[in-house]
Amino acid sequence: MVVFKKPHALTDVPFHYCPGCTHGIVHRLVAEVIDELGIEGETVGIAPVGCSVFAYNYFNCDMIEAPHGRAPAVATGVKRANPDKTVFTYQGDGDLAAIGTAETVHVGTRGENITIIFINNAIYGMTGGQMAPTTLLGQVTTTTPYGRDKHIQGNPIRICEMLATLDGTAYAERVSVDCVKNVVAAKKAIKKAFEIQQKKLGLSIVEVLSSCPTNWGLTPEKALEWLRANMIEHYPLGVYKDVTKEAE
Amino acid sequence: MSKMLMKGNEAIAEAAIRAGCKLFFGYPITPQTELSEYMAKQMPKRGGLCLQAESEIAAINMVLGATASGARAITSSSSPGISLKSEGISYIAGSDLPCVIVNVQRGGPGLGGIQPAQSDYNQATKAPGHGDLHLIVLAPASVQEMASLTGLAFDLADQYRMPAMILADGALGQMMEPVDFEERTPRELPEKTWACCGHGNKREHNIINSLYIQPNVLEDIVKERFKRYEEVEKNEVMYEEYMCDDADIVIVAYGITARIAKSAVKEARAMGVKAGLFRCITLYPFPAKELEKLSHKVKRFVSVEMNMGQMVNDVKVATDCRVPVTHCGRTGGVIPTVKEITEEIMRLSAKKEG
Numbered sequence: 001m002v003v004f005k006k007p008h009a010l011t012d013v014p015f016h017y018c019p020g021c022t023h024g025i026v027h028r029l030v031a032e033v034i035d036e037l038g039i040e041g042e043t044v045g046i047a048p049v050g051c052s053v054f055a056y057n058y059f060n061c062d063m064i065e066a067p068h069g070r071a072p073a074v075a076t077g078v079k080r081a082n083p084d085k086t087v088f089t090y091q092g093d094g095d096l097a098a099i100g101t102a103e104t105v106h107v108g109t110r111g112e113n114i115t116i117i118f119i120n121n122a123i124y125g126m127t128g129g130q131m132a133p134t135t136l137l138g139q140v141t142t143t144t145p146y147g148r149d150k151h152i153q154g155n156p157i158r159i160c161e162m163l164a165t166l167d168g169t170a171y172a173e174r175v176s177v178d179c180v181k182n183v184v185a186a187k188k189a190i191k192k193a194f195e196i197q198q199k200k201l202g203l204s205i206v207e208v209l210s211s212c213p214t215n216w217g218l219t220p221e222k223a224l225e226w227l228r229a230n231m232i233e234h235y236p237l238g239v240y241k242d243v244t245k246e247a248e
Numbered sequence: 249m250s251k252m253l254m255k256g257n258e259a260i261a262e263a264a265i266r267a268g269c270k271l272f273f274g275y276p277i278t279p280q281t282e283l284s285e286y287m288a289k290q291m292p293k294r295g296g297l298c299l300q301a302e303s304e305i306a307a308i309n310m311v312l313g314a315t316a317s318g319a320r321a322i323t324s325s326s327s328p329g330i331s332l333k334s335e336g337i338s339y340i341a342g343s344d345l346p347c348v349i350v351n352v353q354r355g356g357p358g359l360g361g362i363q364p365a366q367s368d369y370n371q372a373t374k375a376p377g378h379g380d381l382h383l384i385v386l387a388p389a390s391v392q393e394m395a396s397l398t399g400l401a402f403d404l405a406d407q408y409r410m411p412a413m414i415l416a417d418g419a420l421g422q423m424m425e426p427v428d429f430e431e432r433t434p435r436e437l438p439e440k441t442w443a444c445c446g447h448g449n450k451r452e453h454n455i456i457n458s459l460y461i462q463p464n465v466l467e468d469i470v471k472e473r474f475k476r477y478e479e480v481e482k483n484e485v486m487y488e489e490y491m492c493d494d495a496d497i498v499i500v501a502y503g504i505t506a507r508i509a510k511s512a513v514k515e516a517r518a519m520g521v522k523a524g525l526f527r528c529i530t531l532y533p534f535p536a537k538e539l540e541k542l543s544h545k546v547k548r549f550v551s552v553e554m555n556m557g558q559m560v561n562d563v564k565v566a567t568d569c570r571v572p573v574t575h576c577g578r579t580g581g582v583i584p585t586v587k588e589i590t591e592e593i594m595r596l597s598a599k600k601e602g
Contacts, residue, residue: 077313
């Protein structure tokens with residue numbers, strides 16, 4: 001009896017991610033949702049610049065690699081040319097909430113029928129642990145060696161809360177993949193986001209609190225503990241916008 | 249078909265729609281705004297989409313997405329906006345994607361001015377974005393050519409899988425002339441089997457990207473691309489010669505300046521000076537071989553441009569400086585007059601060579 005197998009929507013290419021990195025979990029959740037909805041052949045994914053830049057090698061659907069921060073604009077182009085296809089972006093915090101903030105906000109204002117999977121691990125991973133827009137106050141990174149100081153580096157940004165204020169955002173939920181219970185909830189949110197896109201209700205975004213053991217300087221287990229102890233307080237989990245609930 | 253009186257900017261838009269382009273992404277900037285306004289009016293009526301992006305950067309990346317999924321897409325801007333698009337242009341070139349980009353040039357650098365200029369020649373032909381890359385660069389000199397070269401630009405872009413630019417200027421964009429959207433014979437083009445529009449469970453997944461982390465792999469890909477550029481250079485050069493056969497002094501020009509220069513050539517001829525005009529229609533590929541041939545017959549070249557001297561260097565390289573090559577022009581949005589160019593021809597013809 002098969003109790004577990006790799007989703008079809010993932011290729012056989014081995015992930016390059018560091019041990020303990022949660023990108024692998026989120027990739028699998030997205031792929032499982034694509035499988036369950038039976039949409040692999042009708043889906044186009046957009047990879048970011050950052051640790052998950054090679055996502056185009058891992059997902060079995062058609063994949064486009066966007067310039068840094070521009071995934072929502074690239075997704076807009078794909079979706080407007082192919083309104084009946086499912087289009088998703090997979091972006092990290094630097095990509096989505098710093099260099100690509102304008103593109104992120106405006107897919108919300110336009111209510112683009114795309115889904116954003118947003119990985120928030122409070123750090124720039126690929127370049128080796130610099131401050132992200134979501135880095136917490138006091139958090140030490142290579143570019144905040146004395147801890148992030150709001151008077152110098154400003155404050156961490158809450159994306160779901162911000163996008164929830166936009167009329168074109170249909171669904172915004174923040175989840176975490178620090179424990180089994182939350183992983184299950186994360187999958188449910190990702191599935192809902194894709195379904196909202198299929199119903200053409202507007203932008204759907206799932207922010208996933210993730211860990212970066214390598215650049216946080218922690219073991220994988222301690223990193224998840226740090227996420228629970230520090231990130232969830234600043235980035236509370238929950239649904240920030242759901243137009244299907246409002247309609248009820 | 250009867251001719252229509254149109255602005256150059258509108259002619260580009262109409263020609264794009266007739267070329268089967270259903271997607272326009274842009275951002276307002278003078279002096280190209282009529283193009284997006286025409287698209288905004290026409291696209292919804294003709295089954296297309298005109299989307300005003302939040303920025304020039306977003307607009308070019310929407311083009312990237314649309315073309316990556318197999319659709320014809322266009323964006324237009326003017327000089328400062330093209331600088332913003334240069335990141336996207338580089339990615340589009342590095343991903344081997346076709347598209348059409350319009351630059352209705354204005355004076356620079358910086359915010360510069362809003363009057364016509366040709367000071368983005370170097371940007372368009374030398375460094376439209378970071379990395380080793382080329383765009384096909386077409387330089388119309390009339391409203392009619394704004395239309396006909398736009399249709400061609402889409403075909404060339406699709407044929408060679410690279411971006412094509414219409415390098416116009418504010419004068420051409422704003423002027424009104426009769427234009428005939430004659431039946432264009434579209435080229436036979438390869439099927440876009442590489443497009444990312446959903447594999448439908450019928451093929452392997454397509455990937456469009458410009459990242460190659462292994463240096464030798466990246467080098468091979470760039471070299472392959474340059475082989476395609478060689479084909480472009482071999483097959484697609486376009487130019488026009490006017491009274492060059494017996495000419496002593498040949499003006500090299502493109503776009504609006506070429507039209508002014510043509511009048512100057514006539515005036516010089518009337519005063520007994522054997523002047524001619526070589527008008528570049530493609531700026532990349534540059535008509536280097538044709539200029540080289542000409543350099544064996546003429547006594548000098550004058551590159552007339554609305555800038556401080558940019559194309560003049562390409563003329564020097566093409567002709568190996570066999571005869572003197574000098575620059576004559578105005579910049580900052582000032583259009584040279586027929587009189588100014590004629591005087592320069594007369595001054596140079598009176599000069600002893602050597």
